[in-house]
Amino acid sequence: MEYLTFALAKGRLAKKSLELFEKIGITMEEMKDPNTRKLIFVNEERKIKMFLAKASDVPTYVEYGAADIGVVGKDTLLEEGRRLYEVMDLGFGKCRMCVCGPKSAGELLRHQELIRVASKYPHIAKDYFYNQKHQTVEIIKLNGSVELAPIVGLSEVIVDIVETGSTLRENGLEVLEEICPLSARMVVNQVSMKMENERITQLLYNIKPLL
Numbered sequence: 001m002e003y004l005t006f007a008l009a010k011g012r013l014a015k016k017s018l019e020l021f022e023k024i025g026i027t028m029e030e031m032k033d034p035n036t037r038k039l040i041f042v043n044e045e046r047k048i049k050m051f052l053a054k055a056s057d058v059p060t061y062v063e064y065g066a067a068d069i070g071v072v073g074k075d076t077l078l079e080e081g082r083r084l085y086e087v088m089d090l091g092f093g094k095c096r097m098c099v100c101g102p103k104s105a106g107e108l109l110r111h112q113e114l115i116r117v118a119s120k121y122p123h124i125a126k127d128y129f130y131n132q133k134h135q136t137v138e139i140i141k142l143n144g145s146v147e148l149a150p151i152v153g154l155s156e157v158i159v160d161i162v163e164t165g166s167t168l169r170e171n172g173l174e175v176l177e178e179i180c181p182l183s184a185r186m187v188v189n190q191v192s193m194k195m196e197n198e199r200i201t202q203l204l205y206n207i208k209p210l211l
C-alpha cells in the first residue's frame, strides 16, 4: 500500500487538526514533541505520513500532489486559489472575513469612494471590492497586525479575520461589512481523489460523525 500524505497548517489550526485525526485512530506521537526539529512523521501501521507547513503553503503541497490531503482555513483557500477539491468543513477555527475600520469609514464605503484597503488577503479583498461590490479601491498588502493600518493612516479600512472582535474593540475599530464565514477545511489532491478514492472516502466517513 502507498503512503497517504497529510499536510496540516501549523499555528492556530494545528492542535485541533491533530486531535481530530487522533480520534479516528491516526496518532503521530513524535509530532507532539514541542522540541522536535523533524519535519515529517510516519505512522507505519496506517501507512500515513504527516507534516505541518505554513498555512499558505498547504494548498500548494496539495495541488502538486506532494500531499494527498490538507487541512487549512477557508481564508487561505480563497486567497491561494489552488486547484484542489474542498471535501469537508471541519467546523473548527470558526471566524469571519470582514471589512473593518473606524465607524466613520462606513460612509466612505456607502458612497463607493476610492479608498485604501490594507490586508493580509489582497486577493480576497480584490475579489470582494471589484467583483462583488464593483467598487474601485487601492489594495495595500500587509503581513500582520493589519488593524494598525487605519489607526496610523495607511488605509481607510482593512479586510481581515474577526473572531471574538476583541482586537477591533481594543483599537476603536468595528466590522463594517461581512465578506464570508470561515473555518478549517479538508482538501484533497484531484488525482489522489481518484487513485486513493477508497481510503479517502473511508477517512471522510470516519470523520463525519465526529463533527
Ligand SMILES: Nc1ncnc2c1ncn2[C@@H]1O[C@H](COP(=O)(O)OP(=O)(O)OP(=O)(O)O)[C@@H](O)[C@H]1O
Binding pocket: 010, 011, 012, 013, 054, 055, 056, 072, 073, 074, 075, 076, 093, 094, 095, 143, 144, 161, 162, 163, 164, 182, 183, 184
Ligand atoms: N482569531 C483568528 N485570527 C486569525 N486566524 C484565525 C482566527 N481564528 C481562526 N483562524 C484560522 O486560523 C488560521 C491562522 O492561523 P495562525 O493564526 O496560526 O496563522 P497566522 O498568524 O495568520 O500565520 P502567518 O501569518 O504566520 O502565516 C487562519 O487561516 C484562520 O483560518
Ligand SMILES: O=P(O)(O)OC[C@H]1O[C@H](OP(=O)(O)OP(=O)(O)O)[C@H](O)[C@@H]1O
Binding pocket: 143, 144, 145, 146, 147, 160, 161, 162, 163, 164, 165, 166, 167, 168
Ligand atoms: O477577533 P479577534 O478574536 O480579536 O481575532 C482576530 C485577530 O486575530 C488575528 O490576528 P493574529 O493574532 O493572527 O495576528 P496577526 O494580525 O499578526 O496576523 C486576526 O488577524 C485579527 O487581528
